[in-house]
Amino acid sequence: MLALDIGGTKIAAAMLDEGAIVMRRQVAMPGSAEAFGRALAELTADMPAPERVAVASTGFVQEGRIHAVNQNIISFWNGFALRDFLAARFACPIVILNDAQAAAWAEYQACETPPGNLLYLTLSTGVGGGLVIGGRLQVGACGLAGHIGHATVSLPSPAGRVPCGCGRTGCLETLASGTAIAREATRVFGEPLDSREVFARAATDRRAERILAHAARAVAEAIANCVMLLDVDHVVIGGSVGLAPGMVERIQAALMEEPVLVRVAITKAALGPDSGLIGAAQWAQAFEGRVEMEARAHAACAAHTGQADAGGHSAPVHAKK
Numbered sequence: 001m002l003a004l005d006i007g008g009t010k011i012a013a014a015m016l017d018e019g020a021i022v023m024r025r026q027v028a029m030p031g032s033a034e035a036f037g038r039a040l041a042e043l044t045a046d047m048p049a050p051e052r053v054a055v056a057s058t059g060f061v062q063e064g065r066i067h068a069v070n071q072n073i074i075s076f077w078n079g080f081a082l083r084d085f086l087a088a089r090f091a092c093p094i095v096i097l098n099d100a101q102a103a104a105w106a107e108y109q110a111c112e113t114p115p116g117n118l119l120y121l122t123l124s125t126g127v128g129g130g131l132v133i134g135g136r137l138q139v140g141a142c143g144l145a146g147h148i149g150h151a152t153v154s155l156p157s158p159a160g161r162v163p164c165g166c167g168r169t170g171c172l173e174t175l176a177s178g179t180a181i182a183r184e185a186t187r188v189f190g191e192p193l194d195s196r197e198v199f200a201r202a203a204t205d206r207r208a209e210r211i212l213a214h215a216a217r218a219v220a221e222a223i224a225n226c227v228m229l230l231d232v233d234h235v236v237i238g239g240s241v242g243l244a245p246g247m248v249e250r251i252q253a254a255l256m257e258e259p260v261l262v263r264v265a266i267t268k269a270a271l272g273p274d275s276g277l278i279g280a281a282q283w284a285q286a287f288e289g290r291v292e293m294e295a296r297a298h299a300a301c302a303a304h305t306g307q308a309d310a311g312g313h314s315a316p317v318h319a320k321k
C-alpha cells in the first residue's frame, strides 16, 4: 500500500507492508498543482506499483476533492481533484481522508486501553483535529468533523482577535498554530522568527515562554470545550509544534487551571509524525468498499462548494439540497 500524508508544508510518501512502513520519503509542499504533480512523481518514482493508495490530506475531502478550510495555507488546494489526479497515476483503489482524522484513527488503534472518546489535536502550520467517538472515527456529514482549529476560543491573542483564513475571527488556529506562534514572536521580538526558534529561546527568554504558554492556554480552553460537548476522555497531541519540547506539558499545566470536570488525560502522539500515514493506511485496509461508501455519503450530503469572492477568499458554502 502507498500512503501519502499531504500537509501545509510537506508531502510524505510511504510504502507499507502489512501495516508497517518499509520505505518513507518527504519533500516540501509545492505551491502549485503542476509542481505538486512533479513532486509526487519524484517521491514515488522507484516505489513498486501499489495495490491501494491511502491519503491523509490537510483540508476536508468531498467526492475526491480537497477543500481548504484555511485559504491562506495552500491556495491551489481548494477544490483540487486529488482522486482524479491520483487515479491517472495509480490503477488501484484510492482512499482519501483528512490528515488529522487519519491520525486520530491511528492513535486510537495505538492506545493500550482504548478510551471511550478520543480527541486528536495536531498543532502544526495550522491546527487540526480528529475524533473517535465510541470506537468510531467521525468523518462528519461533509468531511469536516474534528476541525477544532476553526472553533473559536474566548482567550484573545495579545495582538487582539485575529481574523482567520477560514473567514472566522478568534479561531484556535490564530492562537496556537506554528504560524500564530511565529507571528506573535515576530511582533514581540521585532525580528522574523519561526516557531522552532521560539521553542529554542523559551528556556532562557521569558517572552518566548509567555508566547508558548499563551498558545497552550488557548489549546486547553478548546479541549475543555470539546470535553463539555462530547465527553472526550483522552486527548492526544501531535504535529511539529505539539510534539516540540515541553508543549504537551504546557497544555497539561494550562488544563489544570480549568475546572476538575474537564481535566482529561493528555498524551503525546504515540506514532509521532507518522500517525497520519499509518491512520490512512489502516482506514483503507479496514474498509474495502470505502470508495463507494464515501461516494454515497457525499451524494447524501449538502455539498460544500468553493466559491471565490471578489477578495479572492474562497469560503465553503452550504449548497441547497
Ligand SMILES: [Zn+2]
Pocket: 070, 149, 150, 151, 164, 165, 166, 167, 168, 171, 173
Ligand atoms: Zn479559522
